[in-house]
Amino acid sequence: MCLGIPGEVIEILPDQPDLAKVDVSGVKRAINIGLLTDDPPVPGDWILIHVGFALSKIDEQEAKAAMDFLIGIGQAYEEEIAALLESRIDEET
């Protein structure tokens, strides 16, 4: 729950500008980017995702380091990724 998951921004959803489609380890999910309005991410940027929200922008090297850390801790990471895959915050109903 407290883990930050790195992802790469693919596109900002045109009809919901506070959401971005983000690639996390090859899986694409909608992530809320409302906490980054001071410095909004654009496609190609890397972000650190926390319970469905992008908390900060990071560079690619940091994204890789964050992913190494997550893979290293094993089970907690698998549970976090599994939970993220279940998440569908962009679907209204």
Next chain:
Amino acid sequence: MRYVDEYRDAEKARALAAKIAALCEPGRHYKFMEVCGGHTHTIYKHGLEDYLPESISLVHGPGCPVCVIPMGRVDDAIALAEQPNVIMTSFGDMMRVPGGRGSFFDSSAAGTDIRMVYSPLDSLKIARQNPDKHVIFMAIGFETTAPSTAMTVLRAAAEGIENFSIFCNHVTIIPAIKAILESPDLRLDGFIGPGHVSTVIGCRPYEFIASEYGKPLVTAGFEPLDILQSVYMLLEQLAQGRCEVENQYSRVVPWDGNTVALRAVGEVMELRPYFEWRGLGFISHSALKVRERYAAFDSERHFELPGVRVADPKACQCGEVLKGVLKPWECKVFGTACTPETPIGTCMVSSEGACAAYYNFGRFSRQRVREATEVHQIGVHQRQADAHQIGASQA
């Protein structure tokens, strides 16, 4: 399992360890607390203590959000889930946390509707999908998660959703650090500051630790080298007679934090006069509640809560582990009565808890190795003494 020697940056780590050893004052013992559960993970996973000189101890702090939720609040949450037409939603970490009357999993097995979610936004979606039910989000976590909860409440308000509320258990890290600084049980030489919490609050809130308590703090990243680097920075401050807040993790942590996130939290929530922490007791101004203007989204205002305080199980020493007074394996029930499968205390439940981290990585720390060596040496001495006696009696 990866061992210390297989670690990819082992050479760099050893070089840094040599610099660390060179900074240590002979005869002085150093105790640094890493506040964040993520750091605890890195330390155990990579056996970082084995790189450090014997004179440096790393002690684990209260930075595991699930670990600090008191049993009474779990019971209150279950009481909420038992209300008619309620769907309780929670992060997966919370499901096995024991209250006085069992866990969310137990309650769910008994017939309540408790669902795991990844994000509070998923809870909001469940509320949209179930207009005839009231959906509650079990909001837990430090400043890292509070902004997400706040943003979700703002979204619910903007959409005019009327069947959604949060059971707010968000806690703040600074008062917990202060409680530890004022605890007579523990003498610390400095802090390794949390990474993700600092992404939100920045580094300024820690300045009192240096100015009022005379302890240095270095905010650190999660890689093994980050932790070692932060230990080096703490020692360097001590060696130079400095006492400051420094940011080792500046590639992610801005000095002023995330102001958008802080504004969102300030808009929706305010400090409680006091809040109970598991193991640490009641701490003033250490948690958040929903502001009056968002009362419609506050489960505590929608429903009557039992609000009964439940004492921790007698055998459980999570309090001492959370304060850094005990190492996980020093707890009486660690690995015997208390395991990740059948946890007694929260430190064993959450994957971020110090006990679970230590249990899962099964690392023989230098302390345990030393103890084992001592036992071995006693055995050797005993055998030598026995042999001598046998020899003497034969003579």
